[in-house]
Amino acid sequence: MITKRIIPCLDVRNGRVVKGVNFSGVQDVEDPVAMAAFYNESGADELVFYDITASFEGRALFNDVLTEVAKQIFIPLTVGGAINSVADFDRVLKCGADKVSVNTGAVRNPSLITEAAKRYGNQCVVLSMDVKRVDGKYTIFAKGGRENTGIDALEWARQGEDRGAGELVVNSIDTDGVKRGFDTELLEEIGRRVSVPIIASGGAGSKEDFLKLFKTLPKVDAGLAASIFHFKEINIRDLKNYLRSNGVEVRL
Amino acid sequence: MIAIIDYGVGNLFSLSSSLNYLGLSNAVTSEKNVILAADRIILPGVGAFADAYAKLEATGLISLIKEEAAAGKPLLGICLGMQMLFDKSFEYGVHAGLGFIRGEVCPIAEDLTEPLKVPHIGWNSLHFVKDSPLFKYNKEGDYVYYVHSYYGKNCAESVIATSLYGIEITGAVACGNVFGTQFHPEKSGEAGLRILKAFSEV
Numbered sequence: 001m002i003t004k005r006i007i008p009c010l011d012v013r014n015g016r017v018v019k020g021v022n023f024s025g026v027q028d029v030e031d032p033v034a035m036a037a038f039y040n041e042s043g044a045d046e047l048v049f050y051d052i053t054a055s056f057e058g059r060a061l062f063n064d065v066l067t068e069v070a071k072q073i074f075i076p077l078t079v080g081g082a083i084n085s086v087a088d089f090d091r092v093l094k095c096g097a098d099k100v101s102v103n104t105g106a107v108r109n110p111s112l113i114t115e116a117a118k119r120y121g122n123q124c125v126v127l128s129m130d131v132k133r134v135d136g137k138y139t140i141f142a143k144g145g146r147e148n149t150g151i152d153a154l155e156w157a158r159q160g161e162d163r164g165a166g167e168l169v170v171n172s173i174d175t176d177g178v179k180r181g182f183d184t185e186l187l188e189e190i191g192r193r194v195s196v197p198i199i200a201s202g203g204a205g206s207k208e209d210f211l212k213l214f215k216t217l218p219k220v221d222a223g224l225a226a227s228i229f230h231f232k233e234i235n236i237r238d239l240k241n242y243l244r245s246n247g248v249e250v251r252l
Numbered sequence: 253m254i255a256i257i258d259y260g261v262g263n264l265f266s267l268s269s270s271l272n273y274l275g276l277s278n279a280v281t282s283e284k285n286v287i288l289a290a291d292r293i294i295l296p297g298v299g300a301f302a303d304a305y306a307k308l309e310a311t312g313l314i315s316l317i318k319e320e321a322a323a324g325k326p327l328l329g330i331c332l333g334m335q336m337l338f339d340k341s342f343e344y345g346v347h348a349g350l351g352f353i354r355g356e357v358c359p360i361a362e363d364l365t366e367p368l369k370v371p372h373i374g375w376n377s378l379h380f381v382k383d384s385p386l387f388k389y390n391k392e393g394d395y396v397y398y399v400h401s402y403y404g405k406n407c408a409e410s411v412i413a414t415s416l417y418g419i420e421i422t423g424a425v426a427c428g429n430v431f432g433t434q435f436h437p438e439k440s441g442e443a444g445l446r447i448l449k450a451f452s453e454v
Contacts, residue, residue: 001376001377001416002368002372002374002375002376002417003374003375003376003377003395005374005375040441045374045375070265070266070269071269071272071273072269072273074266074269074270074273074438074439074440074441074444074445075397075439075440075441076397076439077266093263093265094265095265096263096265096266096269097263098263098266098439120298120299121298121299121300122371123298123371123373123399123400124298166371166373166399167373195369195370196369197369197373197374221369221373221374222374251375251395
């Protein structure tokens with residue numbers, strides 16, 4: 001049986017893992033390579049590395065970190081952040097990424113999804129979308145949640161699939177960092193409109209939140225979180241044992 | 253030494269890294285001499301069948317791979333590399349494959365009887381259909397990582413493992429010294445490393 005996936009996300013800046021609450025107030029957590037090894041041991045199904053570096057030096061460091069992780073960890077690695085061109089896809093794939101997640105780069109230039117899917121296959125292209133309610137409408141935000149693009153999120157999800165994205169990461173800015181559960185309302189709306197795998201992100205605070213996510217939304221394939229895993233508030237193996245004992249298929 | 257055939261498709265970094273991690277010498281190569289000198293061959297692959305097969309053909313290595321496998325050199329196809337071992341594929345038209353495995357590659361979507369997503373992406377458990385040296389270090393129910401929209405069909409005589417995704421998906425095949433896995437052992441954690449280690453010993 002196919003299993004639901006649990007995915008820790010590591011935001012990396014200048015070679016270190018950081019995590020913000022509502023995208024601000026970032027604080028340093030730990031070393032990415034050590035954390036990747038820890039997550040691999042504790043049963044993570046996949047790792048997401050998000051490059052939030054702004055400088056050229058930081059980018060080079062990120063590439064080194066990624067290469068080092070890819071040498072030691074043999075589960076799927078997804079890389080996102082600062083992916084604006086097919087050349088960026090090429091750069092991170094050469095460092096050992098398996099999938100590449102596009103966000104602002106795809107908002108600026110939607111054909112990036114199409115081009116990358118054509119070159120590397122749909123399975124390689126993950127469309128990551130930051131969504132926030134504005135006047136009661138789900139709206140796409142760019143630049144790490146700082147810029148309202150005015151794009152309708154539900155329409156963007158469908159367009160992303162049509163253009164060749166193989167998976168969608170749906171990150172709710174409204175629930176991110178709040179730890180009161182995933183944005184099931186938003187996820188359900190997106191689930192109705194696309195048929196590619198959906199990775200839910202933003203808002204996980206407890207094991208119960210993951211159970212509710214998978215039980216109420218069968219179309220969601222994976223749950224992604226950062227701080228609750230980094231700060232060891234939830235151990236991935238405990239979480240998976242809990243999910244399995246409650247009837248959710250997971251890899252143990 | 254294991255030769256990983258480089259014909260311009262896919263991410264060979266993680267495959268090579270997993271072999272390095274296991275202490276198995278390997279080379280990512282399209283050089284005839286290196287492939288001749290190797291004691292095992294891995295044929296990787298991602299993307300569309302016709303495109304990948306054309307690229308493999310363009311390297312001029314097909315006859316060499318066929319000769320080496322016919323002479324008994326162990327060959328492992330991974331993902332699309334496994335599909336290319338088959339007689340033919342129905343991915344966007346009909347295309348001939350390498351012909352090591354009797355059977356054909358068909359779209360999963362057409363055979364599904366329940367509304368499941370395609371591609372089949374994620375971790376799925378293995379069910380062993382036959383004993384195979386490829387799985388000597390694995391146990392029934394081990395999870396492996398899949399990403400694919402097409403699957404091997406009408407190949408009952410060669411199937412050694414399956415996974416359930418609404419229907420039985422061909423997970424791995426074997427015919428003499430030729431092996432194939434639809435899933436990615438190099439992305440399947442500990443279970444996958446065990447399979448690669450076993451391949452280095454067949």
